[in-house]
Amino acid sequence: MSMGNGIVALGFRTDLRFRSTLLDMAGSIMDTHARLHENISALADGELAASELELAFAALDTPAGRLAWDAYQHIGHALRSAPSDGELSAGFEARLASRLAGETAHQSEAGQAATTPLEAGFLPQR
Amino acid sequence: MLPGASGVRTERESDQLLVERVQAGDKRAFDVLVSKYQRRLMRLVSRLVHDTAEAEDVVQETFIKAYRALRHFRGDAAFYTWLYRIGINTAKNYLVTQGRRTPTASDTDAEQAESFDDGHRLRDNNTPESVLASKQIAATVNAAMDVLPIELRTAIVLREIEGLSYEEISEIMACPIGTVRSRIFRAREVIAEKLKPLLDMPIDKRW
Numbered sequence: 308m309s310m311g312n313g314i315v316a317l318g319f320r321t322d323l324r325f326r327s328t329l330l331d332m333a334g335s336i337m338d339t340h341a342r343l344h345e346n347i348s349a350l351a352d353g354e355l356a357a358s359e360l361e362l363a364f365a366a367l368d369t370p371a372g373r374l375a376w377d378a379y380q381h382i383g384h385a386l387r388s389a390p391s392d393g394e395l396s397a398g399f400e401a402r403l404a405s406r407l408a409g410e411t412a413h414q415s416e417a418g419q420a421a422t423t424p425l426e427a428g429f430l431p432q433r
Numbered sequence: 434m435l436p437g438a439s440g441v442r443t444e445r446e447s448d449q450l451l452v453e454r455v456q457a458g459d460k461r462a463f464d465v466l467v468s469k470y471q472r473r474l475m476r477l478v479s480r481l482v483h484d485t486a487e488a489e490d491v492v493q494e495t496f497i498k499a500y501r502a503l504r505h506f507r508g509d510a511a512f513y514t515w516l517y518r519i520g521i522n523t524a525k526n527y528l529v530t531q532g533r534r535t536p537t538a539s540d541t542d543a544e545q546a547e548s549f550d551d552g553h554r555l556r557d558n559n560t561p562e563s564v565l566a567s568k569q570i571a572a573t574v575n576a577a578m579d580v581l582p583i584e585l586r587t588a589i590v591l592r593e594i595e596g597l598s599y600e601e602i603s604e605i606m607a608c609p610i611g612t613v614r615s616r617i618f619r620a621r622e623v624i625a626e627k628l629k630p631l632l633d634m635p636i637d638k639r640w
Contacts (some may be wrong), residue, residue, distance in 0.1 A: 341622075348618040352592060354599045378625035378632055385567075385574035386593040393476030395489060403467065403493050407460065410497070413504055414458025 344375045351379045448512040455503055463503070467496055470513060473595070474520050480590045481524040481583060491527050495520040510604055517595075518605045521587055528583070570631060577624040585623070588616035 343366035349355040350363045366372035442450070448469075454462035474495060479488040499519050506515060578586055584606070591602045599617075603610045 341618075344622065345614065345618040348621050349614055352599070352617065354614065374629075374632065375625060378628050379621050381570050381628060381632065382574050382589075382621055382624050383593045385571040386578070386589070388567075388571060389575060389594075393472035393474070393479070395471060395475055395492070396485070399471070399489055399493070400467075403471075403496055404464070406493065406497055407463065407467075407500060410460075410500055412458040412460055413456050 340371070343372065347372055347375050348379060351376065351383070445511045449508045452503060452506055452508065452512055455500075456506075463500055466512065470516055471496075473513070474516065476594060477517060477590060478520055478524050480578070480586065480594070481521070482527060483579070487527070488524075491524050492520070494527075495523045498523060511601075514601055514604050517591070518607070521605065525583060566631070570628060573627050573631060574624055577627040581620055581623060585616050585620035588613055589620040592617050 343362065346355060346359050346363040347366055349359070350367075355363055367376055448466065451462040451466050455466070471492060474492050475488060478491050478495070479485065482488045482491050495516070499516055502519070506512070578589075581589075587606060588602060591597045591605060592599075597605070599610045599613045602613045606613065606616075608616075
């Protein structure tokens with residue numbers, strides 16, 4: 308390889324390293340941004356650890372943090388105001404009662420092995 | 434004094450008493466639990482399965498599964514946590530069997546969100562602008578919710594609509610609390626991105 312080609316190759320590698328560093332920095336800024344907004348999200352839910360509170364307040368002092376907070380409040384309000392209030396059709400209770408009537412009472416099944424796998428699985432013990 | 438000795442019980446203790454009665458063979462106690470939780474369960478399930486009739490089928494199936502599995506319930510978690518978990522898994526299984534990872538019946542909200550570009554129709558109603566803004570935000574939020582991955586949607590519904598704590602949601606979704614926190618945040622970020630054009634401009638410039 309000639310010296311000229313070597314210089315070009317070196318410049319190319321340097322350029323790649325520079326770009327890589329820039330991408331790393333951008334990624335790091337994005338990560339920090341996301342972490343701060345995740346703190347704001349947890350703060351909105353009252354689930355933020357005390358140790359993270361100062362950082363969240365600092366993030367709320369920025370326009371982006373304020374905008375995120377406002378957006379989260381709007382989202383919560385909109386979801387809670389949605390018309391779906393869980394109303395069931397008139398025949399629901401009768402249909403369910405009819406199916407439940409066909410189920411055997413638990414007492415009479417005592418001692419039998421479970422044959423139906425639990426849909427929920429076993430919940431972790433507290 | 435023992436908890437409940439004064440006659441005042443927590444909701445969890447009260448549910449546990451009913452569960453024990455069902456386990457002892459009293460089916461009427463299960464009717465009480467159904468009556469207590471059917472609307473809350475429907476509210477949750479209808480966010481995952483949008484067709485009302487299908488959502489009702491899922492709710493019914495959830496109660497049947499819960500009844501059959503109740504013999505295994507030991508009260509280590511609250512009854513509603515356990516019930517919600519069955520409900521969510523039943524809804525997910527239903528969507529899979531229907532070949533739908535995400536419900537498609539979101540047309541109403543999506544159409545509403547799009548129709549808000551036709552601002553003149555809304556202004557014709559002489560509705561205050563703030564009310565219109567709220568409606569536009571609600572339509573955008575609901576349209577964004579409908580296309581969220583089910584894990585994110587479930588997490589934010591349990592938090593915002595059901596008001597559950599991260600710990601309760603982690604039990605229902607069988608994942609660590611950190612994952613719950615992250616899922617709720619990611620759901621909010623996706624929805625917030627859709628809201629950004631609305632929130633960036635003053636109310637009187639939104640139509």
